[in-house]
Amino acid sequence: MATPSAQQLVGDALAAAQNSDGGFGYYPGKASRVEPTAWAALTPQPAAARARAWLAGAQSTDGWVRDDRRAPVNYAFNALSAIALLVTPETRAEAERIGDALLQVRGVAYPPSPVVRQDNSLQAWSWVEGTSSWIEPTACCLLAVKRARTLGLLDRATHTAGARIDVAERMLRDRACASGGWNYGNAQVFDAHLLAHVPTTALALLAVQDRRPAPYVESGLRFLAAQSSVERSGFALALSTLCLRRYGQPTDRLMALIAAQLPVSVPLANVVTLATLSVVLSDADEALAPFTVAT
Amino acid sequence: MSDAARPRNYGTHGTGAATGRRQFLATAAGALVAAGCGSRPYDPRQFPRPERSAVGLFAADGYTDALADIVYRGLAELAPPVHGKRVLLKPNMVEFERDSAINTHALVVAAAADALLRLGAAAVIVGEAPGHRRDVEYLLGVTGLLDQLADRRLTFVDLNHDDVVWSPLRSRFMGFGELALPATLVGADLIVSMPKLKTHHWAVLTCGMKNLFGTVPGAVYGWPKNVLHVAGIDNAILDLAATIRPHFTIVDGIVGMEGDGPIMGRPRHVGVIAMGQDVVAVDATCARVIGIEPMRVRYLAEADRFLGHAGLARIEMRGEPLARFATSFVLPPSLREVTAG
Numbered sequence: 001m002a003t004p005s006a007q008q009l010v011g012d013a014l015a016a017a018q019n020s021d022g023g024f025g026y027y028p029g030k031a032s033r034v035e036p037t038a039w040a041a042l043t044p045q046p047a048a049a050r051a052r053a054w055l056a057g058a059q060s061t062d063g064w065v066r067d068d069r070r071a072p073v074n075y076a077f078n079a080l081s082a083i084a085l086l087v088t089p090e091t092r093a094e095a096e097r098i099g100d101a102l103l104q105v106r107g108v109a110y111p112p113s114p115v116v117r118q119d120n121s122l123q124a125w126s127w128v129e130g131t132s133s134w135i136e137p138t139a140c141c142l143l144a145v146k147r148a149r150t151l152g153l154l155d156r157a158t159h160t161a162g163a164r165i166d167v168a169e170r171m172l173r174d175r176a177c178a179s180g181g182w183n184y185g186n187a188q189v190f191d192a193h194l195l196a197h198v199p200t201t202a203l204a205l206l207a208v209q210d211r212r213p214a215p216y217v218e219s220g221l222r223f224l225a226a227q228s229s230v231e232r233s234g235f236a237l238a239l240s241t242l243c244l245r246r247y248g249q250p251t252d253r254l255m256a257l258i259a260a261q262l263p264v265s266v267p268l269a270n271v272v273t274l275a276t277l278s279v280v281l282s283d284a285d286e287a288l289a290p291f292t293v294a295t
Numbered sequence: 296m297s298d299a300a301r302p303r304n305y306g307t308h309g310t311g312a313a314t315g316r317r318q319f320l321a322t323a324a325g326a327l328v329a330a331g332c333g334s335r336p337y338d339p340r341q342f343p344r345p346e347r348s349a350v351g352l353f354a355a356d357g358y359t360d361a362l363a364d365i366v367y368r369g370l371a372e373l374a375p376p377v378h379g380k381r382v383l384l385k386p387n388m389v390e391f392e393r394d395s396a397i398n399t400h401a402l403v404v405a406a407a408a409d410a411l412l413r414l415g416a417a418a419v420i421v422g423e424a425p426g427h428r429r430d431v432e433y434l435l436g437v438t439g440l441l442d443q444l445a446d447r448r449l450t451f452v453d454l455n456h457d458d459v460v461w462s463p464l465r466s467r468f469m470g471f472g473e474l475a476l477p478a479t480l481v482g483a484d485l486i487v488s489m490p491k492l493k494t495h496h497w498a499v500l501t502c503g504m505k506n507l508f509g510t511v512p513g514a515v516y517g518w519p520k521n522v523l524h525v526a527g528i529d530n531a532i533l534d535l536a537a538t539i540r541p542h543f544t545i546v547d548g549i550v551g552m553e554g555d556g557p558i559m560g561r562p563r564h565v566g567v568i569a570m571g572q573d574v575v576a577v578d579a580t581c582a583r584v585i586g587i588e589p590m591r592v593r594y595l596a597e598a599d600r601f602l603g604h605a606g607l608a609r610i611e612m613r614g615e616p617l618a619r620f621a622t623s624f625v626l627p628p629s630l631r632e633v634t635a636g
Contacts, residue, residue: 026456026514033456035514070461071475071515072522108525127517131525134518184427184518190496190627192559195392199430233433264441268432270453 006259007281011045013266014274022050023058023067024271033067034058034077039275041084042290044282048087055081056094063101072128075105076137079125079144083290086147099148102141103160106167107133116186124171133171135182135200142168142207146293169211172204176216180223196223198231202243209246210295221247229257234265238276245280245288255280337466337537337601348573348604349373350580351613352620355549355568362406362568366545369570370410372613374543375485378415383422383452383483384408385541387491387506389557390427391437396552396562398438399491403547403568405443407489422479424454424509426519427558431455452479455513466537468530468597469523475515480539488541488574492551492567492581494560496627498528499592501557502581503544503574507535529594536574537602544577545570551585553624567620575603576610583607586623591633 017024017040023032024040024047032054041051058065064073065081078098085095107126124133125141145161148154154161177187181196182204188194201224211217228240241254258277265273279287351369355362370377384407386399408419421444428434431453435441444451457477464471480486490506498505508520508531516522523531546569554560567584571577575598579589589595589605599605626633 025458026453030456031458033514036456068459068475068515070473071459074514074517076517126521128522131517131521134521137517189559190555192555194559195390197428231430231433232436233430235430236433264436265432270432270456273432 006262007278009262009266010274010277010281013269014040014043014045014271014278015047017269017271017274018047018050021054023054024051026271028269028271031067034065034074034081036271036275038077038080038084039272042080042087043275043278044284044287045278052084052088052091055085056091059094059097063097065098074128075102075125076127076140078102079137079140082144083140083147086151086153087290092151092153096148096153099145099154100157102145103154103157103164105129106164107131107138116189117191118186118188119170119174122167122171122174124168132185134185135172135175135204136184138168138171139200139203139207142172143203143291143293146207146210147290150292150294169208172208173214173216176220177223180219180221181227182220196227198224198227198236199239202228202236202239205243206246206291210293212247212295221249225249228254232257232261233273234258234261234268234277235270235273237261238273238280241280242276242288242291246291251280335601336468339601341465342537342601344603345573347609347611348571348576349611349613350569350571350573350576352580352584352617353568353570353614354566354619356566358400358402358549362402363409365568366403366406366570367410367413369545369568369614370407370414370543373570373572374414375572377411377485379417380484381418381420381482382411382416382485382487383420383480384411384487384489385422385454385480385506385510386440386489387501387509388423388431388434388438388440389425389509391434392558394562395558396491396493396550396560397558398434399489399547400549401439401443403545403549404440404489405447407487407545408447408449411487416485420450420452420479420483422452422454422457422477422510424477424512426508426513429455429513429518452477454480454510457512459512459515462538464534464538465540466534466601468533469526470530471526471534474534474538475512476539477510477512480510485543486539486541488544490544490546491557492546492548492565492569492585494553494556494585494624494626494630496555496557496630498532498594499626499630499633500578500582500585500587500595502546502578503541504532504536504578504594504598507532507539507541510535510539529597532594533597533602536598541574543570543572544574546577546581548581548584548620551624553585553626555627561625563622563624565620565622567615573603575599575605579605580610580612580617583617584620584622586621587626587633
């Protein structure tokens with residue numbers, strides 16, 4: 001586990017970034033936004049409670065959490081908000097409303113293409129309305145729906161949730177890279193195999209943690225175990241650590257790399273990075289609970 | 296999913312003329328649709344153009360310390376006044392693969408920052424909104440840009456996650472009235488597009504205009520700015536270039552990318568830095584350098600009608616002659632009809 005000084009360093013940086021309204025911008029001094037606030041709400045930091053309150057306050061009557069009325073609703077960030085609001089019983093009703101809304105939306109389907117040899121009919125989750133399904137929003141939404149069901153929610157929509165989970169898992173299986181793991185989008189274009197990315201792979205693996213030992217899951221896990229020490233950033237290292245712990249894999253080496261990376265990560269002060277670091281630097285047993293789904 | 300399965304659409308034609316970028320962005324009611332613009336998706340009166348646009352080609356064999364003087368010479372000869380200005384450098388930093396040529400080289404960015412400060416710029420900020428990787432800490436580190444910024448105490452702004460300003464679009468090829476743009480971009484006195492010279496398997500060429508995709512905030516539109524793809528890549532390139540109107544363009548064509556660009560292609564040495572105020576003219580010149588006929592690139596042909604000059608007769612060449620660098624990049628098979636000759 002990390003030294004208390006590392007936890008303190010990250011916790012202080014996170015606390016300093018919190019806006020007076022309780023929310024967080026992506027960087028200190030920036031306007032409060034949904035995604036960084038959701039990640040901050042998932043930390044074991046004192047700031048998390050007010051962050052959750054900000055998220056609940058930003059929820060519209062249609063269920064969506066928004067930071068800008070003119071911007072399209074972001075499904076991935078709403079999924080993160082749902083996961084964060086599921087942490088405490090007091091905000092689970094808000095989380096379930098997001099879950100209901102997520103079950104009603106999907107990415108656009110396209111006909112088969114010789115350029116991108118994949119199943120374009122699979123409608124998982126897109127970032128925003130009217131666009132294609134991508135790995136990160138699909139992983140976040142899938143994890144949110146599974147987490148809600150783990151807590152006994154979304155039972156009114158059991159059939160719909162089951163169907164959406166099935167499509168999302170098929171999409172992730174279809175888009176898995178030849179190397180194992182996931183690019184942010186396609187696995188190949190013009191017959192060229194695309195690179196798998198560590199953060200998207202970690203998110204996707206969290207979303208399919210209940211599907212071991214499916215080959216595409218095991219392949220992704222091997223990729224992450226091998227590559228997680230190669231992509232040096234606080235965010236990639238923290239997400240990898242979080243994911244590998246959920247899979248019961250050793251993370252001592254990653255924790256050492258995180259300690260070495262902190263002098264870079266903390267001054268850059270990206271709140272999403274600080275929050276993910278805060279989660280994995282925590283000794284608290286419950287720190288990983290929001291990312292756990294029933295198998 | 297990719298754009299390949301999507302129908303592309305293109306705007307109608309027109310000619311035309313402009314007001315200042317910042318003035319326009321600050322005018323909420325701006326957009327186009329002015330009386331008399333007919334079916335054209337822009338108001339020609341907003342896009343005045345010079346008779347001819349100057350483009351400089353400067354020889355640079357490699358990524359060395361000599362770049363600072365080369366870029367300084369180009370800026371001194373071709374750039375608008377920079378003294379006292381707050382300048383935003385917008386390199387292309389989208390993905391990373393070792394031994395590839397995906398991104399604007401960190402030493403070119405550093406050279407531009409040094410030259411601008413030497414010319415009296417009040418501040419130089421580097422900003423990018425990567426279209427593939429969201430994790431700028433990783434990209435900054437692995438590309439070497441973080442070290443260059445630290446050496447110069449320069450600020451980097453993560454444009455994907457900046458505060459946004461809703462900005463009316465000066466043209467409507469996409470059919471949108473406005474777009475969220477990073478506050479740092481809108482607040483800059485001078486914007487310098489700093490692309491890598493690459494082929495692009497959907498847009499043919501990615502250079503100064505296409506580089507502006509990397510100003511669109513992913514935190515609003517998602518990655519890889521798929522909203523823009525759905526609206527048509529060429530349309531998006533035109534609307535972004537017409538709205539942002541970079542004041543200057545510096546192209547890293549020392550080692551470009553041919554083949555399956557902008558990510559999976561092969562590095563190709565060209566040995567050139569291209570510069571100029573008219574991004575259309577710079578892009579058209581770079582297209583000619585790598586053997587692409589610019590008028591066969593749809594967004595360049597369209598931009599030539601109102602935004603800048605792509606035709607050779609309207610471009611005044613400075614620096615080295617184009618023939619010194621002229622080559623022929625390998626294109627993906629689907630794009631070979633656009634090659635010159």
